[in-house]
Amino acid sequence: MSGVTDLVGRPREGAPHDPLDGEALARDEAARPAVRSPFRDLSAPEPRGERGRLGAGRLLSRVERRERRWSAGPVPARPASRSLLVALVLASATVVTLDLAADDxxxxxxxxxxxxxxxxxxxxTAAVVRPVTSLGEALTTRSELEDRVADLEAANAELRDQLAGAGIDQQRLAAYDALAASAGDLDRAVVPxxxxxxxxxxxxxxxxxxxxxxxxxxxxDATVIATDGLVGRVLRADASTATVLLVTDAESTVGARVGSSGTLGFLSGTGEVGDGSALDLELVDATEVPDRGEEVLTWGSQDGAPYLAGIRIGRVTHVYSSVRDSSIRVEVAPSVDMTTLDVVGVVVPTGTDSARGLITGSLAQGSDR
Amino acid sequence: MSALRAVATGLAVLVALLLQVTVAPHVAWHGVVPDLVLLVVVAVALARGPNPAMVVGFAAGLLVDLAPPADHVAGRWALALVLVGYLAGRLRPDVRPTALSSLATVAGCAFVGASVVALTGLVLSDPAGVATGDLMLGVLVSVAWDVALTPLVLPPLLALLRRLETPERGTA
Incomplete structure (x- = not known):
């Protein structure tokens, strides 16, 4: 690189560079074939004096850099080794076989x-990037916020109405709560x-x-919840992290009870996470047809694992009935948005030894949050 | 020198994995994230040829297979990235390194890599019952992601690997 600088840089020695100077232009013409750059005119104004000498060199290095940017490097690669390829493909196949053969x-x-x-x-890493990634939620437009305020005010008014007539329900609920608490099997703690x-x-x-x-x-197999309802269950727990299987996963099946009627069924995920994510509900009794908008809760498993009873999963959004084989298909939208999961809670028995503060309280409160 | 190179390559793979798992999902389209680790393997193939790329691809693929929250059958990404390393390494001597040819290499490799992962999933039914349409969409979106991120990721990686290859030129 330095040799070329000398070659085209020398004629400029001493003279400050001026694009209007004829002599300089001629020299530029002379310099052009050596530089061979179509980007000559796009280059930044050249520095004067001492540094002007380096102008052509800098230009060349720019062109060179542009080419080198994608270049593969100076060392010629050895040809691909077939035996290495075969060995590594077989190694991958072995890993697959090992993983399929035994769970542990x-x-x-x-x-x-x-x-x-x-x-x-x-x-x-998540802690480092959280300020950046959460920026998207903070940056909402004003009209969006106004819409939200309007929505929330409407919802608030509706809830006030409901509250006014909820006195009797409240008393009944309190009674049930007391009953549930006395049963004593519902107190659980939540690990945030x-x-x-x-x-x-x-x-x-x-x-x-x-x-x-x-x-x-x-x-x-501990149940994982978020403020809006069921998230999934713990698939594997390691020392400081755990892997959670979301209810939307295609391999996830949750026993479910449909709202007021109490119809039982099995909810399975479809593998989609995005906006269109829905769960398929297969009813045990196919003659019971749930209504749209009905709440779907967990049915529960023995000893509360993997799923505790009575946790909200979502709402019925679509009911399709097939005339041909007189079966119905029910779609349920999960109440938790799986794409924006952040804080979740893992339900564990009270008195669990934990390195962090447990949230305690009856499960009813835990799932209502 | 070669130890330093191995450490740098390993670090690049690890950083790519961490970004892929923690940051990329925030910008993902329907959960499909860019395969940053695949881009690292392609960079290694372009800078150092197919043999090192296959080894790096195998190791990086295993890491992707095993690191949480991965729960698919291990070995699928390893297989895919070995093939990607081989393919990118084979393409390397044939093309003059320009932006366009690099993009084409990445597109081809991303397509092969994502397809291998999707097809092995189909063959092993892991998970069962994924529609072929979703599969194709996932592959195409990930290819689009990889190509879109190539101009940001590949040149710095190539520069890093070049610099480690020839320290006396790299400092000029």
């Missing part, structure tokens, strides 16, 4: 090791956690990483 085989152990190393890094990592949709699994692990009392 060597791959499970490797997952735990990687989770212990990468999990905390994910937590740290934040979502720090999301699985890519490319693999069609809806899983997230949360920053609480076995150190915080999180165990496998």
């Amino acid at each position: 085989g060597p791959v499970g152990a490797a997952r735990a090791v990687v989770a212990d190393v990468v999990g905390p890094l994910e937590t740290a 956690a934040r979502v720090v990592g999301w699985g890519a949709a490319q693999t069609f699994t809806s899983t997230v990483t949360i920053d609480a692990g076995t150190d915080d009392g999180v165990v496998e």
Whole structure:
């Protein structure tokens, strides 16, 4: 590079560069073939005096840099080795086989090791980028905010109306609550956690990483909730992080009870996370037809794992009935927006040993939050 | 020198993975995120040829397969990124490095990588019951992501790898 600078830079020596100076222009003409740049006119005004000498060199380096930007590098690569390719493809196939063969085989152990190393890094990264990523939520337009205020005022008025007539319901509810509390099997604690990592949709699994692990009392198959309702269950708990299977995952099935009628059914995810995400509800008794807008709650499992009873999952949005085989298909929209998950809670038994503060209270309060 | 190169490549893979898992989902389209790790493997292939790229691809793929919150059958991304490393390395000597050819290489590699991941999922039914339409859409969106991010990611990575290759020129 320095040799070229000398070659085209020398004629400029001493004379300050001026684009209107004929001699300078001629020299520029002379310099052009050496530089061979179509970008001559686009270059910044050249510095004068001492630094002007470097002008052509700088220009060349710009062109060169432009080409080198994408260049592969000076070292010629050795030809691809077929045997290495075959070996690595076979190694990948072996990993697949090992993972399919046993649940807690060597791959499970490797997952735990990687989770212990990468999990905390994910937590740290999420903490670093959170101010930036949460900016999107903070930046809403004024009209959007006005719309929201209007919506909220309307909702507020409606709720006030409901509240006025809710006295009797309230008393009944209090009675039920007392009953539930005396049964004593509902007191649970919630481990607060934040979502720090999301699985890519490319693999069609809806899983997230949360920053609480076995150190915080999180165990496998614990129910995970957010303020709006059910999120999913803990698939795997490592020391400081845990992997949560969302209810929208195609492999997730939740026992569900439809609102007022109490019809039982099974909710399965469709694997979609985006705006159109819906859950399919398969009813045990196909003659019961739920209404649109009915609440769907969890049915519950033995000992509250993987799912506790009575947690809100979502609302019935569509009911399709097929005349041909007299079956009905019910679509349920989850009440939790899975794309904007942040703070979630893992439901654990009270008295769990945890490195962070537990939120205690009856489950009824926990799920209503 | 080669230890330094290995460390730098490993760091690049790790950073790509962390960004892919923690940051990318905030800008994802229907959950489909850019495959930053795949871009790192392509960069290694372009800078150092197919053999190192295949090894880096295997290791990086395993990391993607095992790091939380991944729950798919492990080995799928490893297989995909080995093939990507091979393909990008084979394409390398044939093309003069221009912006367009690099973009084309990335597009081809991203398509092959995402397709291998999607097809292995289909074959292993992991998870079962994914519609083929969704599959195709996922592949195409991820290819679009990768191509869109190439101008931001590939030149700095190539510069880094070049610099590690020839320290005396890199400092000039």
